[in-house]
Amino acid sequence: MQDQRAELEWRDGAVPVSTRFDDPYFSLDNGLAETRHVFLGGNDLPARFRDGFHVVELGFGTGLNFLTAWAAWRAAGVEGRLHFTSFEAFPMEVGAMEKALAAFPEVAGLAAQLVAAGGGSTEFEDAMLTVIEGDARETLPKWDGKADAWFLDGFSPAKNPELWGADLMAEVARHTVPAGTAATYTAAGFVRRGLEEAGFTVTRAPGFGRKRHMTRAVLG
Template sequence: MPFSNAFQDHFYSKADGRAECDHVFIAANRLAERWQAGGTFAIGELGFGTGLNFCETLRQWKRLRPADARLSFTSFELYPMKPSEIDRALSHWPEIGEERRALVSRWPDEPSDTIVIDFDPQTRLAVHCGDALTSLTASAGRIDAWYLDGFAPSRNPDMWSAALLQAVFDHTRPSGTFGTYTAAGFVRRNLQAAGFSVTRAPGFADKREMLCGRRPDAP
């Protein structure tokens, strides 16, 4: 169970991080349904961490994607791990063994700046190493679905700030969505102030609630 000394928090649920990803991000954003439309689909993530969310998403994407679909997965990470650390953390789940090996074999020994990896003609990963607000503000991309997966708001409030969540909204396509494990009141208020419609939903494992929502359609 990897633990961040910087934020004094675990990287994912003690119950099952892979199942948490499926519940909080993949299901809440209705990805299996939305991928069927084909074309290019863009996922944004705050907090790459061990790469668990990406690997589980890649596993399901390969199984469900239409032949003409493309996935762009963009993540923002201040403290990128080394390949050996990612490999050790993700080896817990044999279900994503293929995806773990593909990620670790392509991940740089000294990650910095922006890491771009093409896994196949249909899948591209980009990880911006540095401050999320600075990197996102400078980005011209637009996102269809967000994984808001920073450490606990009480331990890492900058990842849930009004300024960063406003930038998330500004880089979200109309009808774009988000999911997050947290239901903290100030996070909900910041998301609503940014312009998202926000819904409380059943949380994963022992968490009673989580938040999900969408950017309203363009007028």
């Protein structure tokens, strides 16, 4: 397992930027709105939620995507528990996570629970979070779970191509239930082709903010 932490600088004192990948962790426009548009909307959530629904993510980052999904789960009044698994190569220190999440008062209560739990794998009353540290190219093939929905949220494919390669997209497909879905903010051609080659039916959808397009995918 890698023992490497995220290396950060702060833009406008509030937006964390990875110095390793020269890319912000969330939209400079509105990270919460972007997550709702791309990852919830792109996977037809919360409409598909049910007890035990399993979201799996490439790139945990600040934990904002988890909190957004958890908040949507609660707002939808779904009985049971949401399962959320995330693969993260460079975990963020919990203090930096807390600082970043302070920008989103709408999820402040849930963020406080995540921070209090150390920012990693935790069982909450209605959500189970598992954060798997290390290079997803090594850890995902060894994982024995299956996703109902994928949040593909690595840093930009141009700056972090390792997290978007065809071999990894094949592993994403192998760890997806029949008719499971995936969504990502990027519409990069090689990403879409990798998903298609892995067995997904891929469509392009309107992106968030300044991004013209995003990608939605359904297995099969």
